[in-house]
Amino acid sequence: MIRRAVLIVLGLVWLGPTYLLLINAFRPAESYDAGRAWIPSGDFALLDNFARAWESANLGDSLASTALYSIVSPAAGVLIGALAGYAIVVLRLRYGFWWFLLIFGGTIFPSQMLLVPLFIGYSEAGLYDDRLGMILLYTAISVPLSAFVLRNFFTGVAFSIFEAARMDGASTGHIFLRIYLPLASSALTAVFILNFTFIWNDLLFGLTLTQTSTVRPIMTTLAGLQTDVYAGIPVPVGLAAGLVVSLPTVVVFLATQRLFARGLALGQV
Amino acid sequence: MTVATTKPGGVSRRRAPLLGTFRHGYVAPAALLVAGLLYAPFLWTVYLSFTSYDGLGDPEWTGLANFGRLLEDPALLTSLRNTLIWVAGTMLLPVGLGLLIAVLSYDLKHGVWYRLPFMLPYALSGAGLALVWSPILSHGGMVNLLFGVDTAFLQEEPTNTLALLLVWTWQQLGVNTLLFVVGLQSIPKAPIEAARIDGASGWQLFRRVIWPLMAPLTAVVVGLALVAGLKTFDIVWVMTQGGPGRNSETLAVTMYRDTFVASEYGYGSAVAVMLTVVTGLASYLYLRRQVGGTS
Numbered sequence: 001m002i003r004r005a006v007l008i009v010l011g012l013v014w015l016g017p018t019y020l021l022l023i024n025a026f027r028p029a030e031s032y033d034a035g036r037a038w039i040p041s042g043d044f045a046l047l048d049n050f051a052r053a054w055e056s057a058n059l060g061d062s063l064a065s066t067a068l069y070s071i072v073s074p075a076a077g078v079l080i081g082a083l084a085g086y087a088i089v090v091l092r093l094r095y096g097f098w099w100f101l102l103i104f105g106g107t108i109f110p111s112q113m114l115l116v117p118l119f120i121g122y123s124e125a126g127l128y129d130d131r132l133g134m135i136l137l138y139t140a141i142s143v144p145l146s147a148f149v150l151r152n153f154f155t156g157v158a159f160s161i162f163e164a165a166r167m168d169g170a171s172t173g174h175i176f177l178r179i180y181l182p183l184a185s186s187a188l189t190a191v192f193i194l195n196f197t198f199i200w201n202d203l204l205f206g207l208t209l210t211q212t213s214t215v216r217p218i219m220t221t222l223a224g225l226q227t228d229v230y231a232g233i234p235v236p237v238g239l240a241a242g243l244v245v246s247l248p249t250v251v252v253f254l255a256t257q258r259l260f261a262r263g264l265a266l267g268q269v
Numbered sequence: 270m271t272v273a274t275t276k277p278g279g280v281s282r283r284r285a286p287l288l289g290t291f292r293h294g295y296v297a298p299a300a301l302l303v304a305g306l307l308y309a310p311f312l313w314t315v316y317l318s319f320t321s322y323d324g325l326g327d328p329e330w331t332g333l334a335n336f337g338r339l340l341e342d343p344a345l346l347t348s349l350r351n352t353l354i355w356v357a358g359t360m361l362l363p364v365g366l367g368l369l370i371a372v373l374s375y376d377l378k379h380g381v382w383y384r385l386p387f388m389l390p391y392a393l394s395g396a397g398l399a400l401v402w403s404p405i406l407s408h409g410g411m412v413n414l415l416f417g418v419d420t421a422f423l424q425e426e427p428t429n430t431l432a433l434l435l436v437w438t439w440q441q442l443g444v445n446t447l448l449f450v451v452g453l454q455s456i457p458k459a460p461i462e463a464a465r466i467d468g469a470s471g472w473q474l475f476r477r478v479i480w481p482l483m484a485p486l487t488a489v490v491v492g493l494a495l496v497a498g499l500k501t502f503d504i505v506w507v508m509t510q511g512g513p514g515r516n517s518e519t520l521a522v523t524m525y526r527d528t529f530v531a532s533e534y535g536y537g538s539a540v541a542v543m544l545t546v547v548t549g550l551a552s553y554l555y556l557r558r559q560v561g562g563t564s
Contacts, residue, residue, distance in 0.1 A: 003373045004383070010370065011386035017439060018389050020411055021401050034404070035414035080298045087295030091288045099296050106303040109311045110500060110548060112524045112541040116317055116534050117310035120324065140306035143299050163287070172289035201395035203503045208529065219396040223507045235404040242397035250392045 025049065025239035032235050049240035053225065056233055058213040059241065062221040065131060066200060069217060073138035074195035078188050080139070081146020086176050089154040090162050100151055106144040115208050122209055129211040137205060142195040153187040154180065193256055197249050218245055317538035324534055335539035344515045345540070348523040351430045352499060355519055356551070358434040359441070359498035360491050366438065367445030368487070372475060374446075375453040384450070388443040399507030402436045406508075423509050426516035433504055433517065445490060452486035453479070488559045495555055499548045520544045 024037055028045040029052060053059055084103055088096040118137065119128070127133030157180065165175045181188070199217075206220030213221060222245060225238055232238075318335055320328035339345050370387060374380040393401060405411045406422040413419055422432040456479070464478045502521035505511060511518035511526060518526065524544060528537025 003377065007370065007373050007377075007383040010366075011383060014386040014390070014439065014442070017402075017405060018386070020405060024404075024411075025401075034409060034411050037411040038415055080302065083295045084299035087292050091292045091295065093292050093296060099300065103296075103299050103303050106307040109307055110521075110541070110545050112521055112544055113314045114307065114310040115314075115525070115541070116528055116538050117313035118306070119529070120534070121310070121313075136302075137306055140302040143302050144307075147299055166287050172292075172295075176295075197394075201503075203396050203506065204525070207506075207525075219394075219503075222400055223396040223503075225400060238404065239401050242393065242400040246392055246394045246397040249394050 021239055021243070024236050025243050027236045029234040029236045034235075045236065046240050046243070049234075049237045050244045053233065053237045053241035056237075057221055057225055057241075059218065059221060059245075061214040062216050062218045063245070065134070065215055066218040068131065069134050069138050070196045070199040073135050073199055074142050074192045076135075076139045077142025077195055078146040078150075078191050081143050081148075081191070082150040082181060082184060082188065083176070084143075084147045085150035085152075085154050086180055089151055090157075090159070090175075090180065091172060100147065103147045104144050106140070107148075111204050115204070118205075119208055128209060129215050131215055133209060134205070134215065134217070137209070138195075138199045138202075141198070142191075145194065146191045149187050149191050150184060153184050157183060189256060193252055196252060200249050314538045314541055317535050318542040320535045320538075322535040323532050328535060331535070335536050336543075338536065339539055339543060344518065345523060347426070347516055348518040348520050351427065351517060352501070352519045352547075354427060354430050355434065355501045356495060356498035358431075359437065359494040359501075362434065362438040363441035363445045364487075364490055364494050366442055367490075368449050368483075370442070370446045371449030371453055372479065375450045380450070384443070384446055387446050390440045391443040393440060395503055396507045398436065398440050399504045403508055406432055406436070423517075424513055429509055429517040433508060436508075437501075437504055445494075448486065448490055449483070452483055456482040492552070492555055492559070495551060496548065499544070499551060520547070 020037055023040045024032060026044055026046045026049075027041040028043050029049055031041060081103075084099070087093045088100050093099060122128040122130075122133050125133075127136070161179060162175060165179060166172075170178070201219055202217055203219045203223055206217035207223070210216045210220065222241060225233060225241065317328055319330060319332060321331045321334070322328035370384065374383045377383060390398075403410070408421055408424070412422070421428070423429045460478055460482065461474070464474055469477060500521055501519045502525070505517055505519055505522050506525070509517045511522040515523075515526070520540065521544060524537050524540040527533050527540055531537075
């Protein structure tokens with residue numbers, strides 16, 4: 001059948017580079033030869049290669065920073081966004097729609113429009129090349145989407161739940177923490193993961209606002225690795241680093257795939 | 270405080286005890302973060318685009334001088350051309366091929382397995398993608414030596430931009446395919462069955478029945494590709510740094526280079542403003558066309 005034939009041919013074309021990447025990432029660094037790159041070596045040197053990248057480029061510090069950024073910032077962002085959504089939808093804030101527009105409007109700016117003032121402002125405020133500065137920025141970036149999804153989610157929650165809890169004497173803060181947040185857990189997770197992925201993969205802000213390897217996020221550090229045949233670290237080491245460092249986003253996505261789909265569906269109510 | 274400002278007899282007055290009194294406290298953190306770290310820098314960049322500024326001393330107001338210079342800057346023209354290649358390329362290749370693979374495989378038995386080769390590259394992310402492709406495409410790299418050719422994929426323009434575009438397609442195809450498969454599996458079966466009974470098949474079935482049903486989803490996927498194409502930065506920066514010379518730069522790369530390599534904060538801001546205007550304009554025209562097309 002023609003359909004299957006087309007799919008198989010295209011699939012093989014797509015598998016070619018995948019194959020080259022994998023076997024060369026598993027190849028001992030010294031035995032790499034571009035002209036014989038398609039012959040598998042039969043060794044399992046992936047972890048050795050990664051360890052070598054880890055040492056030569058200080059990947060450990062960078063990974064620790066990125067883990068910090070991509071967990072703390074989306075968590076804070078989703079919480080802050082949820083608070084805003086709660087105030088707008090449940091507490092019926094006056095001019096709620098305008099507050100929402102203000103917050104959600106934060107998504108439309110291209111990163112390039114933020115770089116210069118952030119660089120200058122951070123330098124003057126002592127936040128340049130500082131983990132706190134990165135956490136603050138990534139949190140701000142996470143807020144608009146969180147507010148958007150959580151506002152939509154809370155719109156679908158019956159107001160009588162709030163009224164009943166209020167009649168029972170619960171404070172608005174208590175109701176948020178004990179009722180609305182747990183209800184929204186799947187939406188919270190979905191937004192968390194989207195922002196986690198964005199921050200884990202960020203190159204540009206790391207490039208602009210950090211310098212030292214202890215503060216630099218991992219993608220920026222990776223971008224600085226020179227895997228070339230002529231200069232820098234051996235090709236298998238670079239390949240191994242690229243593969244291993246990509247893993248967390250894949251693992252997080254696969255682990256939460258179902259929750260993710262459900263959360264987004266709910267967010268679109 | 271809110272209560273005092275509401276109209277007499279307004280709803281809020283009666284509801285105030287129910288809704289709590291410190292309601293702005295809930296929205297304040299979000300508003301402050303967004304205003305301070307997104308809006309303020311945005312406005313500041315707009316201001317800086319009218320100035321000459323090297324990061325030391327104060328910005329000096331120069332009016333439209335930066336924008337005049339943009340029009341005559343040969344590096345910017347190259348950058349603009351490359352950005353257009355990226356936009357056209359991302360709207361055509363990952364989206365078009367994704368649609369093709371989705372249509373070919375969505376109702377096949379074991380369709381998942383046929384799609385797996387396209388999904389695997391999606392596991393690579395950001396700079397990881399660029400890092401692993403450099404040794405494949407570089408001059409002494411795998412493609413040249415394995416196939417016994419001598420092509421400077423990353424050196425000559427516009428070959429380098431096209432090569433990067435293919436790498437991008439290699440990675441993005443899977444997710445586009447997935448979106449189309451989900452869309453195809455959720456369109457109503459009845460019209461397709463009816464058309465089949467009426468004798469439609471193959472291209473005709475696709476063109477007359479499936480394609481119109483898919484149009485809203487396609488519009489979203491193409492729109493996303495449009496914006497992503499305009500903002501292309503990571504892959505170019507990591508694989509060629511916009512070079513050699515400046516011949517593979519995109520607008521986003523040009524902005525970064527002018528600002529942080531050449532320390533021309535005013536001029537770099539003008540490039541950023543231009544990128545924003547182009548993105549806004551393209552999105553507007555695209556949306557208008559989509560809305561106009563469906564009404």
